[in-house]
Amino acid sequence: MADPSFLLVLIISVVAGFFGAMTGLGGGTIVVPVLTYLGVDIKLAIAASMVSVIATSCSAAAVYVRQGMVNLKVGMFLEMFTIVGAVIGASITLISGQQALYIAFGAVLLIAGISLFIKHRFSPGLGKKENQDRFTRWLGLDGSYDDRAEKRRIDYYPSRAALGGPLMGVAGMISGLLGIGAGAFKVLVQDLAMGLPTKVSTSTSNMIIGVTALAGSSVYLSAGLVDPNLAVPVIIGVVIGAFSGTALLTRTTNQNVRRYFIVIVVLIGIDMILRGVP
Amino acid sequence: MIEKYPRGLELLVWSILLVGLAVALCLICAGLLWEWVFQGATSGITPISATNLAGYFLITGAESLDMGIGPAILVYTGIGVLLLTPLARVLASFIFFSVVDRNWKFTSVTGFALVVLTYVLFIR
Numbered sequence: 001m002a003d004p005s006f007l008l009v010l011i012i013s014v015v016a017g018f019f020g021a022m023t024g025l026g027g028g029t030i031v032v033p034v035l036t037y038l039g040v041d042i043k044l045a046i047a048a049s050m051v052s053v054i055a056t057s058c059s060a061a062a063v064y065v066r067q068g069m070v071n072l073k074v075g076m077f078l079e080m081f082t083i084v085g086a087v088i089g090a091s092i093t094l095i096s097g098q099q100a101l102y103i104a105f106g107a108v109l110l111i112a113g114i115s116l117f118i119k120h121r122f123s124p125g126l127g128k129k130e131n132q133d134r135f136t137r138w139l140g141l142d143g144s145y146d147d148r149a150e151k152r153r154i155d156y157y158p159s160r161a162a163l164g165g166p167l168m169g170v171a172g173m174i175s176g177l178l179g180i181g182a183g184a185f186k187v188l189v190q191d192l193a194m195g196l197p198t199k200v201s202t203s204t205s206n207m208i209i210g211v212t213a214l215a216g217s218s219v220y221l222s223a224g225l226v227d228p229n230l231a232v233p234v235i236i237g238v239v240i241g242a243f244s245g246t247a248l249l250t251r252t253t254n255q256n257v258r259r260y261f262i263v264i265v266v267l268i269g270i271d272m273i274l275r276g277v278p
Numbered sequence: 279m280i281e282k283y284p285r286g287l288e289l290l291v292w293s294i295l296l297v298g299l300a301v302a303l304c305l306i307c308a309g310l311l312w313e314w315v316f317q318g319a320t321s322g323i324t325p326i327s328a329t330n331l332a333g334y335f336l337i338t339g340a341e342s343l344d345m346g347i348g349p350a351i352l353v354y355t356g357i358g359v360l361l362l363t364p365l366a367r368v369l370a371s372f373i374f375f376s377v378v379d380r381n382w383k384f385t386s387v388t389g390f391a392l393v394v395l396t397y398v399l400f401i402r
Binding site: 073221 | 287288291292295296298299302303306307310327329330331334350353354357360361363364365367368371383384387388390391394395398399401
């Protein structure tokens, strides 16, 4: 197995964190395949990425919580499912062969990339009070946030929490399995299944990702797969990259740039699948 | 307008995430700088042996008592603090919902998450 230098991993992670933030897919989605191109064992790459996901989640969630964008109750309810999913997913990784992981990673990259394109076509709108089911109402997940673009306070009423929970369990499993935040899937579930406004689902997803990653990281730690010489440059690099990417993202309006990056992600996905095919 | 939960919870979560991340990154960077300045290398950190989170902290604590504070201990502690930050957030939310808000529904929800994460601490 190759042992890339600290500086090289750091630079790659900065770039991965930057593109990950720009596309909304997260740094791990890009850093894991790139590390495998350098000869790093895919399980070590997944474990290092999983720990770095905690760092990016903490920084992003802190900002969104401060802005009042996160629905803490929705996040805490869905966490129950993602934590269990992550432990199952990480445990599957430990017993999986490398080829299977390559194919799974490639398939997830393809689905995530395509879903980001499709997402623009589906606009479920805000959850309406009349559409809310009894269970979700009983949980009391309603929320509101200040929309700075529209300059008004928006109330929303999530629904179908009983469907969203198990679906988030699957997203958690993907996260634990592949060492990524799987934010794109979590946002989709909250948007399409529960009718949350996209801004709220994106920020709430960031909070959920941290706890999910902790559950996955613990499994990798107990298997001795967390190598600090790999994890440390990935943590620092992805955080720096994500900060820069987020800062630039708030200033850029060019959607084509983001689409271009998503195309790259899809191409990496195809390549990963091909590498996994015997 | 929808009544939100007390603002205190948001402040609590925000503080824990920010402080946890800042402390973790500071410790990791301090460890790396120490190694760079005094040992001139960056890849000398011994890999962590296969252990659960609880064992990780026991080993790190025992090594720091044995050999004193060094670059590797700072890096290990930084990673440990990072791992514990989401757990601390869940614990604080559990205490908030049970003691301050007296909301039994979300005391149960956060309690469940806390139980699973605590189990994960000792997973082997």
